[in-house]
Amino acid sequence: MSENNGTSTNFIHSIIEKDLESGKYGGKVITRFPPEPNGYLHIGHAKSICLNFTTAQKYGGKCNLRYDDTNPVKEDVEYINSIEEDVRWLGFEWDERLWASDYFETMYNAAVALINKGKAYVCDLTADEMKTYRGTLTEPGKESPYRSRSLEENLSLFADMKDGKYAEGAKVLRAKIDMSSPNINMRDPIIYRIAHAVHHNTGDEWCIYPMYDFAHPIEDAIEGITHSICTLEFEDHRPLYDWCLREVGWWPTPPQQIEFARLNLTHTVMSKRLLKGLVDDCVVEGWDDPRMPTIAGLRRRGYTPEAIRDFCDRIGVAKSNSTVDVGLLEHCVREDLGGRVESRNVVENPIKVIITNYPEGILEEMEMENNRNVPEMGTRRVPFGREILIDGDDFMEVPSKGYFRLYPGNEVRLKGAYFITCTDAIKDEQGNIVEIHCTYDPQTRSGEGFEGRKVKGTIHWVEATTALPIIVRHYDYLMTDDESGESRINPDSVTEINAFSEPSLTAVRPGDRFQFFRHGYYIADSRLTQGDHRVFNRIVDLKSSFKVTK
């Protein structure tokens, strides 16, 4: 239920509660969501967003939105808007919206402070040389010949770097730690590099940029972040995170980094590289294609922020790599939509039904519930007449075992209308069924309390002369997970189906969601109107334990 959002606890909460008890941060809890503006947010980011924002809420703290924009060559302002839209759409509001690039001056000063302490030096090694000097996983590295430069020389060289006197790659600033550390991140990591690039925020003010490992702890410290939550792959970087803060020494109570496992989902991919590939190769329409696991894609698909937040709450937060079954996400969506969306009659692969004993030229109005589980959502009137369309799946000439919808000789209820009994299936020369003949029983009209006999099946229908032709789109999973565990692109993940709805769907507005009787939850997509036909995207199907096999 959406009321459960953010109510679960996890190991990060335990850490925070211990810190609260010990008074480590003076009772404060400040988190942050720090995306690099180099792409669209996906549901994996949603997990991080929910974690950071709800954790702050839970302890009466704050959560900042901070752009980790320390690499001008990969970032772009175009992503900023989408990130803010997505975070807000999910239902969160940041305390402050900040840019790491606004701290460049402080970071530069921190680097100078490190040089002054003899804890950083300018290195002239090329990238290739640096690689060989770094050593391997099993062999220690070698100290750079530039490691012993004097303090004055380092200071002046670093100033020259800042002043643009060197080409990209000519020099870097390195932390002086330990070339023989078993943790490669501690083998004199680069903390500043030269990049003659225009930065979206600072323009050409800087030509040297701090590396993540140096910048991130400082960003956190400047903002007074108490708990810096990131993903597992940064565990090895934590000693460096702590080193930077300790050696710069400007913050008495530095933030602590805590790592958790990123989200993986079955039948999809979360890698930005692969997602971008799908967009670039036109496998999908764009970042907001309804099949994409991006926030924009999920939004266009019709998922609600409540469902996504509920999902993030239910999957939990831990440190083991895991792949969550996408069925859980779908469950969350069904549960949320089931309590807030109106139902409509829509038939796919229609079959014409003629009710032979119903008067010709007459239309009566049937009153139908908008949401059977939520009576307060009221009713609507739907036309009914002699000729109706029913769903292709609701008739079988030769019923399979256990089938209890319409077949010759069987009686079913037309939802909101009458009982009908199939008397005949009319075929063309090729043997295809063109129409079905039925008779109805006037005393079984819906709402009149007929108790004479029961029928097992209830099917939906649309009056033929007032039916509105629409197009529905069904989405299959983006990726197929085969037995080998390999994930590959599902090439046929969109199916368009011609369907007919009751006339009330004429008044639909883009973004309106409905349950199409027994089919699933659908959303009207403003971008997908084809000619006069409104197009509906299937958000998620309904659970069904009976599959029709013809």
Next chain:
RNA sequence: UGGGGUAUAGCCAAGUGGUAAGGCAGUGGAUUCUGAUUCCAUCACUCGCAGGUUCGAAUCCUGCUACCCUAGCCA
């Protein structure tokens, strides 16, 4: 081969020395004018494996095994 992590049901996940929460999926049943929803029941004699400590171990100790991360001037 160094270092850092993680192993609890088909999938997630609580649990931190006192006798295995919860959710998803599944199964059986009840209700149903949606084969939906709802409801009830059921679903780990056992916690990666092997030893050990203890009255008592998923929890502590020892030794193994498997998987993930890590050698960008990306984040």
